[in-house]
Amino acid sequence: xxxxDLSQETLILGIETSCxxxxxxxxxxxxxxxxxxxxxxxxxxxxxxxxxxEIASRKHVELISxxxxxxxxxxxxxxxxxxxxxxxxxxxxxxxxLVGLGVAKGLSYATKLPLICVNHIEAHxxxxxxxxxxxxxxxxxxxxxxxxxALVYMGDFGEYEVLGETLDDAAGEAFDKIAKFLGLGYxxxxxxxxLAAKGxxxxxxxxxxxxxxxxxxxxxxxxxxxxLNYISKLKAExxxxxxxxxxASFQAAVIDVQIHKTLRAARERTVDEIVLAGxxxxxxSLRERLKKEAAKIGKELFYSSLPLCTDNAAxxxxxxxxRYRKADKYGEEIVCSLDANxxxxxxxxxxx
Ligand code: KG4
Ligand code: ZN
Numbered sequence: 001x002x003x004x005d006l007s008q009e010t011l012i013l014g015i016e017t018s019c020x021x022x023x024x025x026x027x028x029x030x031x032x033x034x035x036x037x038x039x040x041x042x043x044x045x046x047x048x049x050x051x052x053x054e055i056a057s058r059k060h061v062e063l064i065s066x067x068x069x070x071x072x073x074x075x076x077x078x079x080x081x082x083x084x085x086x087x088x089x090x091x092x093x094x095x096x097x098l099v100g101l102g103v104a105k106g107l108s109y110a111t112k113l114p115l116i117c118v119n120h121i122e123a124h125x126x127x128x129x130x131x132x133x134x135x136x137x138x139x140x141x142x143x144x145x146x147x148x149x150a151l152v153y154m155g156d157f158g159e160y161e162v163l164g165e166t167l168d169d170a171a172g173e174a175f176d177k178i179a180k181f182l183g184l185g186y187x188x189x190x191x192x193x194x195l196a197a198k199g200x201x202x203x204x205x206x207x208x209x210x211x212x213x214x215x216x217x218x219x220x221x222x223x224x225x226x227x228l229n230y231i232s233k234l235k236a237e238x239x240x241x242x243x244x245x246x247x248a249s250f251q252a253a254v255i256d257v258q259i260h261k262t263l264r265a266a267r268e269r270t271v272d273e274i275v276l277a278g279x280x281x282x283x284x285s286l287r288e289r290l291k292k293e294a295a296k297i298g299k300e301l302f303y304s305s306l307p308l309c310t311d312n313a314a315x316x317x318x319x320x321x322x323r324y325r326k327a328d329k330y331g332e333e334i335v336c337s338l339d340a341n342x343x344x345x346x347x348x349x350x351x352x
Pocket of ligand 2: 120124145146278279310311
């Protein structure tokens with residue numbers, strides 16, 4: 001039972017189906033999570049060592065209705081209590097996005113509730129606002145997930161500048177590919193994270209690509225090749241690969257560049273707050289080291305608890321709340337029409 005008078009709060013139903021999590025959540029006033037249901041599809045993708053888009057779409061179709069029902073039930077509300085429906089419109093897998101968007105449109109049409117289309121990357125950044133009520137823009141966000149690696153300056157809600165991005169692989173993708181090559185399983189990030197804790201990060205000196213370039217871009221494909229070459233060389237020599245050392249050294253090479261560029265962006269943009277967002281934000285070493293290094297230069301790092309780092313619908317409802325309440329800041333139609341289409345490459349920055 002909810003003890004608060006829900007009629008005083010803005011209740012958003014969030015729906016997320018951009019990749020391989022089918023998720024729905026009810027959030028009050030952009031911060032009080034009444035329910036956050038996540039049906040992971042990982043067991044269906046695991047044997048392929050990665051997300052199979054066709055399987056993801058089919059599983060979303062199966063899971064979306066029960067997941068939404070459970071989110072309403074757990075929040076102890078009905079659609080009559082909801083003020084707006086927020087759904088991920090992109091970026092992501094187009095077939096997967098279409099499932100959530102289609103269901104959200106159907107619900108919006110049937111209930112006459114406003115439909116709010118959400119950018120998945122903005123949602124990862126705003127996930128931090130769910131647990132940190134004192135957090136306020138401007139801030140620098142390091143967004144590191146399975147599909148994205150970007151440094152973002154957030155001037156205000158709805159006001160984003162992408163300072164730099166990966167030129168090739170995303171951070172999570174690099175973790176997943178290395179784990180796949182080593183036969184460690186999927187998703188690779190959490191597995192490498194655990195193994196790295198037992199290894200020596202200085203054992204192998206992998207390249208820190210673009211660490212000294214005068215921009216905020218990243219490149220990870222060279223590091224991936226360096227790791228694969230290292231493993232092949234050892235195997236050819238009949239030597240054993242020390243997996244924990246390899247994981248720790250690879251992870252350190254990824255993290256060093258991310259920390260260096262994030263701190264430089266925070267200094268250059270003179271912001272005091274940094275947020276870590278996306279699935280790779282769950283990485284223990286990245287969280288600990290960035291927090292420590294940020295504190296050394298007087299900046300504060302914020303990150304979420306693990307279920308809010310990886311894909312979830314509470315973060316979608318959170319963006320829905322800010323778009324609904326701060327429509328003036330967004331300066332555009334916040335309510336999507338029923339013609340709205342999924343956009344696998346949806347940009348975080350408003351097209352002018
Ligand atoms: O944000 P997310 O759930 O989905 C996308 O939007 O991509 O991120 C998933 C990614 C996967 O690549 C996964 O391996 C990575 O996040 N990941 C991690 C950790 N937990 C998840 N990477 C490094 N360390 C972790 N602990
Ligand atoms: Zn994501």
